[in-house]
Amino acid sequence: MKVVFEGRKFRVLSGEVTLPSGKRVIRDIVDFGKSVVILPIKGDDVFIIRQYRPAVGDWIYELPAGTLEEGEDPLECAKRELVEEIGYEAGKLEPMFRMYLSPGYSNEYMYAYLATQLEYVGEKPEYGEEIRVVRMSFDEALDMVRNGLVEDAKSIATILYYAFFIRGGEGDI
Amino acid sequence: MKVVFEGRKFRVLSGEVTLPSGKRVIRDIVDFGKSVVILPIKGDDVFIIRQYRPAVGDWIYELPAGTLEEGEDPLECAKRELVEEIGYEAGKLEPMFRMYLSPGYSNEYMYAYLATQLEYVGEKPEYGEEIRVVRMSFDEALDMVRNGLVEDAKSIATILYYAFFIRGGEGDI
Numbered sequence: 001m002k003v004v005f006e007g008r009k010f011r012v013l014s015g016e017v018t019l020p021s022g023k024r025v026i027r028d029i030v031d032f033g034k035s036v037v038i039l040p041i042k043g044d045d046v047f048i049i050r051q052y053r054p055a056v057g058d059w060i061y062e063l064p065a066g067t068l069e070e071g072e073d074p075l076e077c078a079k080r081e082l083v084e085e086i087g088y089e090a091g092k093l094e095p096m097f098r099m100y101l102s103p104g105y106s107n108e109y110m111y112a113y114l115a116t117q118l119e120y121v122g123e124k125p126e127y128g129e130e131i132r133v134v135r136m137s138f139d140e141a142l143d144m145v146r147n148g149l150v151e152d153a154k155s156i157a158t159i160l161y162y163a164f165f166i167r168g169g170e171g172d173i
Numbered sequence: 174m175k176v177v178f179e180g181r182k183f184r185v186l187s188g189e190v191t192l193p194s195g196k197r198v199i200r201d202i203v204d205f206g207k208s209v210v211i212l213p214i215k216g217d218d219v220f221i222i223r224q225y226r227p228a229v230g231d232w233i234y235e236l237p238a239g240t241l242e243e244g245e246d247p248l249e250c251a252k253r254e255l256v257e258e259i260g261y262e263a264g265k266l267e268p269m270f271r272m273y274l275s276p277g278y279s280n281e282y283m284y285a286y287l288a289t290q291l292e293y294v295g296e297k298p299e300y301g302e303e304i305r306v307v308r309m310s311f312d313e314a315l316d317m318v319r320n321g322l323v324e325d326a327k328s329i330a331t332i333l334y335y336a337f338f339i340r341g342g343e344g345d346i
Contacts, residue, residue, distance in 0.1 A: 004178055005177055005178040005185050005201075007185070007187065007201035008199065008200075008201055009201060009277070009278055010201065010203075010278060012178050012180070012185060014180065017227040019225055019227070019301065019303050020225050020232075020303055021303055023300075023301065023303075025227070025300075025301035026181070027181075027227045027228070028178075028180035028181055028182065028183065029227065029228045030183075030203060030228070030278075030279075032275075032278070052192055052193050053273075053276040053277065054190040054192070054198070054200045054202065055200070055202045055203070055275075055276055055277065055278055055279055055280050056273055056276050056280050056282070057280075059193075060273065060276055062276070065277075067277075097318075097321050097324075097329070098321060098324055099324050099325060099326040099329055100226075100229055100233065100324055100325050100326065101274050101275045101326050102205075102274045102275055102279065102281060102326075103226040103228055103229050103233055103235070103325060104182070104226065104228065104238075104240075105182055105183060105203075105205070105228055106203075106228055106275065106279070107228050107229050107230075108275060109229070110326070127196075127198075128192065128196060128198035130192050130193055130194055130196075142337075145270075145334070146338050148270050148271065151270075151271055151272050151273055152272060152273050152276060153272040153273065153274050153275075153283070153326040153327055153330050154326055156270070156272055156330040156333075156334065157326050157329040157330040157333065160329075160330065160333035160334060160336075160337055161318070161329065161333060163333075163337060164315075164333055164336060164337055165319050
């Protein structure tokens with residue numbers, strides 16, 4: 001495959017791909033790499049952010065998240081993004097699950113972490129990130145998923161994974 | 174913004190964006206459009222597909238899904254993709270929720286449907302789609318989410334949304 005676009009956060013590859021059957025097809029692929037999403041839990045509360053996203057032209061509710069820097073491992077990245085975006089350091093960061101975001105055209109692969117034992121150290125927003133931090137009860141966050149106020153796939157998946165498999169009491173990860 | 178790449182399924186736009194604060198930043202955006210994901214339920218069973226995805230170089234488990242064609246509405250698209258990918262026609266297709274897949278760099282916006290009253294009419298795979306249909310109990314699918322065998326954000330979100338908000342009995346949508 002050939003690099004047809006080289007951007008700031010991703011590049012685009014294009015060319016012929018051989019499928020398992022031997023068939024050949026032309027595909028365009030977003031080469032994005034790895035990322036993290038973090039569920040920050042403090043007692044019965046969760047921190048969600050409301051962030052302006054130029055790609056969709058709107059403010060949306062999301063969990064804190066970010067992209068791995070060169071050479072960074074997912075755990076370090078989760079630690080860093082949590083401080084940058086909500087201003088809390090996590091005493092405990094546990095892996096929950098992993099997911100492709102748009103495997104039809106992007107290789108983005110995301111690690112979901114549960115962050116607990118949170119201590120406030122102050123936000124460090126990156127230039128161009130317009131973020132408001134919202135602290136609410138986890139039950140309110142669940143209602144926002146149910147009612148369609150949270151419209152972000154990684155956040156819906158992560159909130160519900162925690163609600164269904166961890167918080168319910170079955171709960172070891 | 175300027176079109177910097179024109180592909181088969183998406184294009185890439187690049188240029189200056191004004192944030193709500195008035196700050197200006199440069200962004201690259203994947204202009205993908207709208208898509209659907211379908212949860213096909215028959216009795217206690219669900220249909221999942223195992224599909225080869227060139228973008229990630231692997232077979233992964235996913236719910237049936239697809240992209241709106243020119244002028245198509247999401248409901249028609251869900252109907253069409255369900256037949257193409259698993260070979261069933263749905264007597265009932267109900268909207269569940271909507272989600273952005275990667276709002277950091279893509280405008281893809283996906284509609285999730287619950288498909289019931291399924292009747293077999295035969296698959297019609299598109300050229301280049303290598304798919305195996307797997308029928309399993311919904312509980313097995315939940316286990317696959319829990320154990321990390323389902324690693325696809327839209328599928329995790331949709332399976333858990335159904336499990337938590339609909340199947341549980343709270344259940345009107």
